[in-house]
Amino acid sequence: MRKEIQVKITYKKGIHTRVAAMIVQKCQDLMRKYQCKLFIKRDRDNSVIPGNSMLALVSMKIVEGETIHVFSDSDHTSEAVDEFSRFLGGAFLLEQCNLDEIDNIIQNNTLASEKVFDSIVNGLIVVDHNNVISVFNKAAERITGIGAKEALGKEANDIIDTSKLYEVLKTGREQIAFKQKIGNSTIVTNRTPIIADGKIIGAVATFQDISELENLSSELRSVQDLQQRFQHILENVDDAICMLDKYGTITYVNPAYERIMKIQQEEVVNKNIGEISPAGIRMQVLKEKTPQFGRIIRKGNGTEIIANVSPIIIDGEMNGVVSVSKEITEIKRLAEKIEELSAKTKYLQEELSKKHEINKSFDIIVGKSGVLLEALAVASKASETDATVLIRGESGTGKELVAKGIHYASNRKNKPFIRVNCSAIPHNLLESELFGYEKGAFTGAVKQKLGKFELADEGTIFLDEIGDMDKEMQAKLLRVLQERELERVGGTKTIPISVRVIAATNRNLEEMVEQGAFRNDLYYRLNVIPVMLPPLRQRKGDIPIIVEHFIEKICSKYGMQKKRIGKEVLSYMEAYGWPGNVRELENVIERILTLSREEIITVRDLPAYIGVDKEEKSFRETAVAVKEEDDEIPTLEEVEKALLALALKKHKSFHSAGKALGITHKTVAAKARKYNLI
Ligand SMILES: Nc1ncnc2c1ncn2[C@@H]1O[C@H](COP(=O)(O)OP(=O)(O)OP(=O)(O)O)[C@@H](O)[C@H]1O
Numbered sequence: 001m002r003k004e005i006q007v008k009i010t011y012k013k014g015i016h017t018r019v020a021a022m023i024v025q026k027c028q029d030l031m032r033k034y035q036c037k038l039f040i041k042r043d044r045d046n047s048v049i050p051g052n053s054m055l056a057l058v059s060m061k062i063v064e065g066e067t068i069h070v071f072s073d074s075d076h077t078s079e080a081v082d083e084f085s086r087f088l089g090g091a092f093l094l095e096q097c098n099l100d101e102i103d104n105i106i107q108n109n110t111l112a113s114e115k116v117f118d119s120i121v122n123g124l125i126v127v128d129h130n131n132v133i134s135v136f137n138k139a140a141e142r143i144t145g146i147g148a149k150e151a152l153g154k155e156a157n158d159i160i161d162t163s164k165l166y167e168v169l170k171t172g173r174e175q176i177a178f179k180q181k182i183g184n185s186t187i188v189t190n191r192t193p194i195i196a197d198g199k200i201i202g203a204v205a206t207f208q209d210i211s212e213l214e215n216l217s218s219e220l221r222s223v224q225d226l227q228q229r230f231q232h233i234l235e236n237v238d239d240a241i242c243m244l245d246k247y248g249t250i251t252y253v254n255p256a257y258e259r260i261m262k263i264q265q266e267e268v269v270n271k272n273i274g275e276i277s278p279a280g281i282r283m284q285v286l287k288e289k290t291p292q293f294g295r296i297i298r299k300g301n302g303t304e305i306i307a308n309v310s311p312i313i314i315d316g317e318m319n320g321v322v323s324v325s326k327e328i329t330e331i332k333r334l335a336e337k338i339e340e341l342s343a344k345t346k347y348l349q350e351e352l353s354k355k356h357e358i359n360k361s362f363d364i365i366v367g368k369s370g371v372l373l374e375a376l377a378v379a380s381k382a383s384e385t386d387a388t389v390l391i392r393g394e395s396g397t398g399k400e401l402v403a404k405g406i407h408y409a410s411n412r413k414n415k416p417f418i419r420v421n422c423s424a425i426p427h428n429l430l431e432s433e434l435f436g437y438e439k440g441a442f443t444g445a446v447k448q449k450l451g452k453f454e455l456a457d458e459g460t461i462f463l464d465e466i467g468d469m470d471k472e473m474q475a476k477l478l479r480v481l482q483e484r485e486l487e488r489v490g491g492t493k494t495i496p497i498s499v500r501v502i503a504a505t506n507r508n509l510e511e512m513v514e515q516g517a518f519r520n521d522l523y524y525r526l527n528v529i530p531v532m533l534p535p536l537r538q539r540k541g542d543i544p545i546i547v548e549h550f551i552e553k554i555c556s557k558y559g560m561q562k563k564r565i566g567k568e569v570l571s572y573m574e575a576y577g578w579p580g581n582v583r584e585l586e587n588v589i590e591r592i593l594t595l596s597r598e599e600i601i602t603v604r605d606l607p608a609y610i611g612v613d614k615e616e617k618s619f620r621e622t623a624v625a626v627k628e629e630d631d632e633i634p635t636l637e638e639v640e641k642a643l644l645a646l647a648l649k650k651h652k653s654f655h656s657a658g659k660a661l662g663i664t665h666k667t668v669a670a671k672a673r674k675y676n677l678i
């Protein structure tokens, strides 16, 4: 019969690690000596373990006073059982044992538990009661990206700042299935306290990386979202859409399909196309796997549609068919609308280009404003004819430039352009200047001289400042213009002339006609095509490009490096009235460019009178034009300063300025000093 011996454990601390190692060592000796296996049964619950299993023995947690049974696997080894039971009942003195071997057993078993921890796929972190990490397995390393060497012996929160093990240590309560972020990973973790003898001696966290799961679920969400959007689009488009699977079964039709085909979806969905439309295009595409575009079909119900049908091919495999159709009546209506609109657009474009068709010869005239372009368009049109042109405009607006533009745009361009300044030539000389004279016509006429009209023959004569011509000369000019022939002064023969006449003036001819200073008939003879050049103040938008143009022109004229102009300077220039128009602007720029040494022109370089307008304007704006709806209200001081400046400008003396403002001249003087106005 198998021998079993009951043993009472008398050792005070029960069977803990070191004692277990001693037992295992003894057991191994006996098993070798007696060639048998020895077992321990715990009486408390009849559980049986091999006597040489260190981990099993420790985990049995046998305490002092507990009874166990010892037995072997054969009937012939009662001596082994005797010896083993004696050992177990003893006092476990260390000296009785081979210390090296005990250390080895403990070491091997520790290693074994480390191996166990490392082979777990979940992360495992164990802390002691001070929250100091004692176990940090391989999976924990992988998930957290932190090495065990770095983690062991450190406080959990120093290593993972989001760790909540300290809470578990404090409360003794477990935390199950908590989601938490560690670096870029999302983990789900269980945290449990380790309790021994009713005391919390540590805590353990096991966790799993669910980042991939999270990514997958967010991908799933976006796919669902996308699907919903597509669904929404399909339901709301005006095109009839029908989808078939690879077997030809209709899987989907949208509401537009129901409307256009006058059919309910229940009547077609889940039916096969072979039943519904065996000879149709969808069937054809299903069989041939090639798309069909723009096919026009007349339906049985009279609807005419245009259809695009395509195979759905995924990874080279036929997966179904989709058809997109439109009612053709709608398309026809749209096509007509497009035709109508494009005809209108074409007409408007033609009109527009007619309006601004300006000959290249006018490119020398800088400006993009509507008023200028309109004038140039008229001049350009005039250049195509021989008609007389009367150019009007204030001084410096470019009348001479336009006259030249007309000449060089006309087919007289290779013939002379002769300018006569009617105001610069004394009245008594103007006639011979214009029409020439014969030898001996008057004292000093030692030889024949051709007049400007003859010099301009086949070309253009530009009668500048025509408003300054005296009335006698006006009559003579009128005759030449009417007859198209002239007689030289002192001559008798008439000379035919073919000249295009352009006249210009900055004077108010209509008023002169009324006052009798200019001949009515000559006025009408000259004013065949009037060209009105706008003053610069009416086209301030052109100032920046004109300034740029002159900077370039003048810098290259003087071989200077190109200078730049500050924004503020432009705003001053735009505020100024330019009575001398473009000529004045050109002079100002030339003056600035030659006087300033800086690379950038600033307000300080401007002549003082240009700034005045702007400053006065801003004073006026500040002083007078404060309205309720204004965003920014000036301060009282600003208004006072502006009012004072205005009064001083108007009244010149402190006394009268003070009278106007209702204060004493002393106050005016004091305030003027305060605001640096004097
Ligand atoms: N739009 C412009 N673009 C470029 N330069 C211009 C322009 N208008 C005028 N100018 C220049 O301004 C100056 C004056 O032009 P122009 O002599 O043609 O003026 P005007 O109208 O004949 O003046 P006035 O009545 O004083 O004779 C010229 O140097 C001319 O080149």
Ligand SMILES: [Mg+2]
Residues within 6 Å of the ligand: 399, 400, 464
């Ligand atoms: Mg001129």
